Structures are given as C-alpha cells and as structure tokens.
Amino acid sequence: xxxxxxxxAERAGVSRSAVSRTxxxxxxxxxxxxxxxxxxxxxxxxxxxxxxxxxxTNRTKLIGLVANNYQNPVFLDVFDLFTKELQNRGYRxxxxxxxxxxxxxxxxxxxxxxxVDGVIVATSTLPPTFATAFREANIPVVHTFGKFDTTxxxxxxxxxxxxxxxxxxxxxxxRGHRSAAVLGGPETATSTKDRVAGFKARAKVLNLPIDxxxxxxxxxxxxxxxxxxxxxxxxxxxxxxCGDDLICIGAMDAARAAGLVIPDDIGFLGFNNMPMAxxxxxxxxxxxxxxxxxxxxxxxxxxxxxxxxxxxxxxxLFPCTIIERSTLKSLPFNSVAGEPV
Amino acid sequence: xxxxxxxxAERAGVSRSAVSRTxxxxxxxxxxxxxxxxxxxxxxxxxxxxxxxxxxTNRTKLIGLVANNYQNPVFLDVFDLFTKELQNRGYRxxxxxxxxxxxxxxxxxxxxxxxVDGVIVATSTLPPTFATAFREANIPVVHTFGKFDTTxxxxxxxxxxxxxxxxxxxxxxxRGHRSAAVLGGPETATSTKDRVAGFKARAKVLNLPIDxxxxxxxxxxxxxxxxxxxxxxxxxxxxxxCGDDLICIGAMDAARAAGLVIPDDIGFLGFNNMPMAxxxxxxxxxxxxxxxxxxxxxxxxxxxxxxxxxxxxxxxLFPCTIIERSTLKSLPFNSVAGEPV
DNA sequence: CCTTGAACCGCAACCGGTTGCATTTTTGGG
DNA sequence: CCCAAAAATGCAACCGGTTGCGGTTCAAGG
Numbered sequence: 001x002x003x004x005x006x007x008x009a010e011r012a013g014v015s016r017s018a019v020s021r022t023x024x025x026x027x028x029x030x031x032x033x034x035x036x037x038x039x040x041x042x043x044x045x046x047x048x049x050x051x052x053x054x055x056x057t058n059r060t061k062l063i064g065l066v067a068n069n070y071q072n073p074v075f076l077d078v079f080d081l082f083t084k085e086l087q088n089r090g091y092r093x094x095x096x097x098x099x100x101x102x103x104x105x106x107x108x109x110x111x112x113x114x115x116v117d118g119v120i121v122a123t124s125t126l127p128p129t130f131a132t133a134f135r136e137a138n139i140p141v142v143h144t145f146g147k148f149d150t151t152x153x154x155x156x157x158x159x160x161x162x163x164x165x166x167x168x169x170x171x172x173x174x175r176g177h178r179s180a181a182v183l184g185g186p187e188t189a190t191s192t193k194d195r196v197a198g199f200k201a202r203a204k205v206l207n208l209p210i211d212x213x214x215x216x217x218x219x220x221x222x223x224x225x226x227x228x229x230x231x232x233x234x235x236x237x238x239x240x241x242c243g244d245d246l247i248c249i250g251a252m253d254a255a256r257a258a259g260l261v262i263p264d265d266i267g268f269l270g271f272n273n274m275p276m277a278x279x280x281x282x283x284x285x286x287x288x289x290x291x292x293x294x295x296x297x298x299x300x301x302x303x304x305x306x307x308x309x310x311x312x313x314x315x316x317l318f319p320c321t322i323i324e325r326s327t328l329k330s331l332p333f334n335s336v337a338g339e340p341v
Numbered sequence: 342x343x344x345x346x347x348x349x350a351e352r353a354g355v356s357r358s359a360v361s362r363t364x365x366x367x368x369x370x371x372x373x374x375x376x377x378x379x380x381x382x383x384x385x386x387x388x389x390x391x392x393x394x395x396x397x398t399n400r401t402k403l404i405g406l407v408a409n410n411y412q413n414p415v416f417l418d419v420f421d422l423f424t425k426e427l428q429n430r431g432y433r434x435x436x437x438x439x440x441x442x443x444x445x446x447x448x449x450x451x452x453x454x455x456x457v458d459g460v461i462v463a464t465s466t467l468p469p470t471f472a473t474a475f476r477e478a479n480i481p482v483v484h485t486f487g488k489f490d491t492t493x494x495x496x497x498x499x500x501x502x503x504x505x506x507x508x509x510x511x512x513x514x515x516r517g518h519r520s521a522a523v524l525g526g527p528e529t530a531t532s533t534k535d536r537v538a539g540f541k542a543r544a545k546v547l548n549l550p551i552d553x554x555x556x557x558x559x560x561x562x563x564x565x566x567x568x569x570x571x572x573x574x575x576x577x578x579x580x581x582x583c584g585d586d587l588i589c590i591g592a593m594d595a596a597r598a599a600g601l602v603i604p605d606d607i608g609f610l611g612f613n614n615m616p617m618a619x620x621x622x623x624x625x626x627x628x629x630x631x632x633x634x635x636x637x638x639x640x641x642x643x644x645x646x647x648x649x650x651x652x653x654x655x656x657x658l659f660p661c662t663i664i665e666r667s668t669l670k671s672l673p674f675n676s677v678a679g680e681p682v
Numbered sequence: 683c684c685t686t687g688a689a690c691c692g693c694a695a696c697c698g699g700t701t702g703c704a705t706t707t708t709t710g711g712g
Numbered sequence: 713c714c715c716a717a718a719a720a721t722g723c724a725a726c727c728g729g730t731t732g733c734g735g736t737t738c739a740a741g742g
Contacts, residue, residue: 002453002456004727005729006729015691015693016728017692018691020728020729021731022730027730028688028690028691029689029691030689030737030738047450049454049456050454050729051729052396052697053730055396055729056730057730058697060392070417071417072417073414076412077421079411079436080438083436084438084440087438087711092436092437092455095433095434097427097428099425112396114391115343115390115392221620253622256621263513275561275562278562280594281622355722356723357700358721359720360699362721365700368700369719369721371721374721389699390698393698393700394699395727396699397699398699416742565694684742685742686742687740688740691734692734694732694733694734695730695731696731697728697730699727702724702725703722703723704721704722705720705722707720708717708719710715710718710726711717
C-alpha cells in the first residue's frame with residue numbers, strides 16, 4: 001500500500017542503501033544521487049516507515065506517558081505541553097491511562113511491547129515503585145511530580161512539597177490567621193503527606209495550632225465540598241489549607257452555604273493556581289507550582305536519558321510561589337511577608 | 342537487550358514458528374509444545390515485540406488521536422475515555438497536538454510515519470479537510486465532534502449542532518426570555534456556525550428577536566468575560582446563549598461585575614455541562630452533549646473500520662439535553678416545555 | 683598522466699517477528 | 713493394524729528499513 005524504499009530506489013535507479021542514506025542524516029551521499037532520490041521520493045510520496053527503521057536501529061522515538069489522573073484540570077497543561085515538547089524534539093507520546101490501577105506490571109507490559117525509548121510517569125499519587133519498575137527493565141524513566149527521595153535511584157522532576165507545606169503555614173501566620181485546618185488531597189499520595197508534614201512542622205515553630213487534618217478522596221470539587229461540610233462546626237480554625245484548587249473551591253462553597261464569610265470568618269489557601277482559581281466568584285489565593293517548566297524540564301531530561309541512559313539519578317526541584325488573591329486576610333501593612341510578626 | 346523469539350525457541354527446543362504461533366491466537370499448536378513454549382517464555386520474561394509484528398502483519402494497533410484544543414476541560418473526558426477504551430480493545434493511542442496548526446499535511450505525515458491503523462480527529466474547530474486528507478491516504482478516520490455533512494464521505498460522530506441551536510432558542514422562549522444575544526465560540530468553528538444558524542432559525546419562527554451575535558476568540562473564561570463586557574449596555578437582550586460553559590461563566594462574571602442580577606436581569610445558557618457548570622457560585626443551566634457516549638461510539642467505529650475499511654460513510658448523531666439549573670428564568674408552572682406558551 | 687586517499691555506492695546480512703507451503707506426526711475409522 | 717485425513721511442525725521467504733564492508737569513482741597532488 002504505502003510506498004517503500006525499494007520502489008523509490010528503482011525509480012531513482014540507485015540501490016536501496018542509497019535511498020536509506022539520503023534519509024538518514026550524517027550519511028555520505030553525493031549531491032547527484034541525493035537529488036535523484038529526493039525527486040523520486042517526492043514523485044511517489046515516499047515517507048520512511050519509522051516502524052521498520054526502529055526495528056533496525058532499536059530506537060522507536062516513542063516516549064510512554066503514564067498518568068492516572070485524567071480528571072484534574074492541571075493535566076490539560078500536562079498533556080498539551082508533553083505532546084508539544086515531544087513533538088518538537090521528534091518524539092511522539094504513547095499514552096497509558098492508569099486510572100484505577102495500582103500495580104506497575106500492566107503499564108510496563110503495555111509500553112515494553114512497543115519498545116518505547118523512555119517513559120515519563122506523571123503523577124504525584126503513584127508510589128516510586130512505578131518508576132523503579134521501568135528502571136529495572138532498563139527503560140529510561142523520569143518521575144514527574146514525584147516524591148524526591150534520595151534513597152531511590154530514580155530521576156525526579158517536581159517540587160519540594162514539604163517546603164510548600166511550610167510556606168502555607170507561614171503564610172497563614174503572616175496573614176493573621178491563628179489556627180488552621182488542613183484539607184489534603186488523597187491521603188496516600190506522597191505529595192499530600194509531604195505537604196502536611198511541612199505544614200505541621202512550620203506550624204509548630206510558629207505556635208500555630210492545627211485543629212483538624214482531613215483528606216479528600218480525590219482531587220475534585222465534590223470531594224472538597226463534602227469534606228468541608230464535615231469539618232464545619234466540628235472544630236475551631238479560621239483558615240484551611242487545601243490540597244488542590246478544586247478541593248478548595250468545593251470547600252469554599254460548603255463554607256458559604258453554611259453562612260461563613262471569606263476570609264473574615266474563614267480563610268482558604270489552594271494549590272496549583274488553576275485557571276478557575278482566578279474566577280471572580282472564587283478569587284482564590286493559592287500556591288502555584290511552575291507546571292510548564294517542570295514539564296519542559298522532564299521532556300528535556302528524558303530525551304537526554306535516551307541518549308545516555310547511565311546518567312546518575314537526578315532530582316530537579318522547582319520553586320513554588322504564592323499567588324495573592326482574596327481568600328486570606330490581607331497582610332497588615334506594617335508587617336513583612338515571611339517574617340513572623 | 343530484550344528477549345526475542347529465537348531465544349525462546351532455542352530454550353523450548355522448537356522452531357521459531359512454533360513460538361510465534363503460540364502467541365498468535367487461532368494458530369494451530371499442540372498442547373504439548375504450547376506448554377513448553379509458554380514456560381520458556383515465562384522463564385525468560387519474553388514479550389513479543391509489536392513493532393516487529395506490525396512490520397509483518399501490517400497492523401500496528403496504534404490509533405492516532407489528533408486534537409487541537411488541549412485547554413478545554415471537556416478534553417479531560419476525551420483523553421480519559423479515548424485512552425481507556427482503546428486500551429481495552431488492545432489498541433494504543435498516539436497523540437498529535439495540533440494547537441496552532443491549520444494544515445493537515447503535518448499531522449498526516451506524523452501519523453503515516455508510524456503507520457497507524459486508524460485516526461480519530463477529535464475537534465469541532467477543524468474543517469473536514471483533515472478527515473478527508475486521511476481518508477485519501479487510505480487511513481481509516483472518524484471525525485468526532487465534526488460537522489455532519491452529507492456531501493463529504495467521512496465518518497462522523499457527534500451531535501446535531503443546528504438542532505442544539507434551535508433547542509436553545511426554544512428554551513429561551515419557553516422560560517419567558519423575550520430577546521436574546523448569542524455569544525458563540527470561535528467564529529470559524531463549524532459547530533459555532535451551525536448552532537448560531539439553528540438558533541436564528543428557531544428564533545425567527547418564535548418571533549424572538551436576536552439583538553446581538555458575538556464570537557469569543559476561543560473557549561475560555563477570559564474570552565467570555567471580555568466579549569460579554571463588550572456587549573453590556575450595547576444592546577437590548579435579556580438572555581445570552583453561550584458557545585461553551587467556560588465562555589458562559591466568564592460572561593456571567595462580567596454581567597455580575599456590571600451589577601446585573603441573574604437570571605432576572607439577564608439569563609445565561611451554557612454548553613457542554615462541564616463540572617464547573619454545577620459549581621454553586623454559577624449553577625449554570627446548560628446543554629449537555631453525551632460526550633462519553635460519543636467517544637465510546639467513535640472508538641467502536643474506528644476499530645470496526647480498521648477491520649473493514651470499505652464501510653460506507655456513517656454519520657452517528659447523539660441527542661443533547663438541557664440541564665436545568667438556575668441561570669434562566671424558571672418555567673411558568675402552567676406551561677409545557679417545548680411548546681410555545 | 684599516474685597515484686593515492688577520501689568520498690560514494692551496492693551487496694548482503696540483519697532487526698524480530700509472520701505465514702504459505704511442504705513435510706511429518708497424530709488421530710480415528712474400518 | 714492399516715490408511716487417509718487432519719493436525720502440528722519446520723523451512724524459508726518476507727515485512728521495510730539500516731549498516732559494515734569491500735569495491736568503485738573522483739578529485740587533487742605530483
């Protein structure tokens with residue numbers, strides 16, 4: 001059906017090798033035959049088959065992208081950028097949807113069948129086991145949004161969640177909130193654990209009491225709303241640190257439904273700075289992680305690893321920043337951000 | 342690196358063909374050799390290479406998924422379901438991100454290189470040219486969310502946008518709104534054109550004046566907000582039909598910022614029924630298209646086409662429904678929905 | 683014009699599977 | 713127990729490329 005090397009070779013009156021070489025750069029072909037081949041190829045509409053090529057070269061130019069959270073709006077950015085960046089570098093993404101799966105075997109199998117050149121595991125809710133499984137199968141892998149863990153030999157690109165938790169506690173304190181609740185994402189996610197740990201650590205230093213720690217079942221409006229409904233009137237706190245903007249927005253609606261005024265009765269701090277956080281009805285103060293930079297860096301790293309699989313495990317951490325909006329009390333004008341008042 | 346057929350064959354003491362046959366179903370192998378092969382394969386951790394297989398069978402089990410709107414939340418559902426459904430049927434999705442591209446050549450090239458078995462073009466903002474290009478290259482293709490057009494020979498799965506436009510006008514009328522504006526999605530999208538046309542047609546029948554038609558640049562909150570800001574006080578209308586929930590939510594915020602009360606001063610009707618439409622702060626009445634069914638159907642169709650490429654062009658249309666919330670005036674209790682009062 | 687080295691080219695083997703065909707083995711009926 | 717048909721097996725060619733190697737062509741220098 002499709003035009004092959006052989007047909008082009010015949011039409012151009014050269015050997016198959018010659019055709020192959022004009023299509024692989026760095027190979028030695030004279031200007032004359034190159035021209036002959038190219039015009040023959042054009043005439044026939046020839047395009048080399050990457051499948052066949054990869055059989056010979058052992059390179060598929062395919063990068064596996066495994067994710068398990070297809071419902072979270074931040075993943076729009078993730079998919080958009082991953083595909084674009086890979087495309088720009090001559091790679092193509094092969095998606096694996098791991099929603100509701102817990103063991104690495106299946107995804108490993110799926111991707112090995114296609115001999116992907118590398119894998120990006122993009123999630124904060126999967127254990128390092130996944131990345132490790134790929135590594136042990138000799139497939140280069142980077143764990144994006146993963147827990148950085150100097151005991152595992154995996155490449156990690158993401159943020160310091162512990163640090164973000166600290167930042168949240170400090171921010172509450174600076175803004176004059178005096179007791180806090182945490183409404184984390186799924187309890188098993190490493191990102192949740194680290195943020196909560198960081199929050200607690202800094203809160204202790206600041207003498208900021210933490211009245212409640214709850215976990216939402218997943219990153220969703222409904223989960224946040226429900227969890228918050230269960231928190232109201234159950235404790236004594238004037239600010240909530242949420243695991244995610246969606247959860248936070250749900251929580252805000254629960255608070256409002258209970259007649260609470262934001263931020264005077266209760267403050268909210270989200271995470272991720274999704275577009276919705278900026279919507280007028282919520283105007284959510286939130287912590288932003290530089291998703292786009294993280295992804296660009298991940299793609300850069302995985303492609304580098306494909307060419308040089310033996311690089312030693314690298315951890316790339318990006319800074320998070322507070323996006324000031326209106327769901328926390330405003331800074332007293334004579335205090336300094338970051339310094340206890 | 343990876344274990345090959347040959348090694349398994351040697352260890353099992355059989356021919357390569359025997360091994361191949363135990364891994365292709367429907368082939369004739371005795372129970373005895375099958376057992377030998379299977380245990381050898383297990384011992385070595387063998388997995389057939391789909392790349393090599395596809396070279397011989399001319400089937401890659403890869404389906405291209407081309408999309409150009411990675412910023413729209415409905416695409417979370419799209420990606421989630423496409424990947425899952427394909428996975429379940431033994432196919433794998435190869436993504437192409439067409440954001441900012443307008444001609445089909447590049448995506449065709451990208452996917453032909455990998456000899457995908459079929460392609461799903463999932464967008465309402467690309468012309469039929471794309472689907473046609475694939476068809477002419479003899480690659481089975483279904484255009485999901487595409488314009489149904491009986492003059493083109495493409496397979497289409499989606500909705501009747503004209504009908505949806507009519508439904509919107511009828512709904513406005515039924516709810517007692519007496520003059521309307523349209524705030525469509527991108528003007529060039531076929532879906533926009535059809536909905537506007539349907540809306541106008543039905544409005545004419547009902548004698549519902551349409552005071553304004555505007556188009557947002559893209560499906561986003563900001564675009565909706567800006568467009569709406571430009572509409573306020575410029576005309577005389579008491580309800581707005583938006584091209585998308587995001588646009589609509591942006592428009593609502595613009596209206597509220599101008600001091601208008603929803604739905605008494607102005608009503609809003611969205612499109613898509615995204616999760617955010619249900620958020621308490623917006624509680625948006627909207628038209629839902631059965632995205633999940635559309636996608637399931639698309640996957641089913643494309644896989645059927647792979648096995649039988651000569652099926653004649655099929656158009657599969659799904660019904661849309663109004664999701665009642667609170668952004669339109671409520672139905673007078675003695676009138677009947679769908680019937681002019 | 684001859685020599686020499688570099689650039690170019692084609693042959694043939696190979697990547698890891700599949701499959702038609704001929705051959706061998708098995709099965710079952712008489 | 714024999715024989716024919718059916719089932720299982722192996723051989724070898726093929727899918728569409730790449731690439732090491734040896735031979736040929738070419739340009740430059742003597």
